[in-house]
Amino acid sequence: MARHIYRCPLRWSDMDAFGHVNNVVFLRYLEEARIDFMFRLAPGDGSPSFSGGSVVARHEIDYVRPLVHRHEPVIIESWVTKISAASLTIAYEVKEEDDPATVYVRASTVVVPYNLESQRPRRISAEEKSFLEKYLDKAALAA
Template sequence: MARHIYRCPLRWSDMDAFGHVNNVVFLRYLEEARIDFMFRLAPGDGSPSFSGGSVVARHEIDYVRPLVHRHEPVVVESWVTRISAASLTIAYEVKEAGEPDTVYVRASTVVVPFDLAAQRPRRISAEEKAFLSEYLDAPAERPEDAVAA
């Protein structure tokens, strides 16, 4: 299973009054990583995949530790945890570059491919499914989900 890696710059405006990256800004980081990931299939070869649009149906985000604003980027790792006929779930970890054990956020997004002309959801194409399958992995177990033996 592959993970998509996106190096996300931090901006001065991302900071809250306490010098941390504001919680809502993380959704922008996830969006940037998701767009970078999904549109890797379409450019160059003329593929229409994912270029027709998509909508976010759901976000889930766990803030693991505060991220203090600085000039170095963070790494957003993305992978797919579920593919259905008309939606997919992308999981993410926002990490310290060069320190894979330093995780700031764990999150997931349910994405629905969308037909912009018809203004309605559409099915995932065979080409899209093949691309997404390269990044398919089971969802990571979170510590609060683990059952004590």
């Protein structure tokens, strides 16, 4: 199973009054990693995969330790834990770049492909499924 790696910069505005990255900001970090994964890595040049729209149906976040604001980016690893006919679940870990054992956040997002023209959910295409399966954690399926 492959994991998508995204280097996420920290911004001054991400910090709370205590010098930590605010808990709500992590949703933005996950969004950036998810967009980088689903859109920039879509299979094939000019592929329409994932470009028709998607909506988030659910987020789940476990805050493991505070992330103190600094200039160095963090690493967000993303992978797929579930693919169904009309949704997928992406898991994430927000980690220290130089020490991957240091995890700040573990999270997951349920994403539903969406047809923006008809304003309705749609099924995952064969091309999208093929792409997602490269990042599928088969151990998560057995659990």
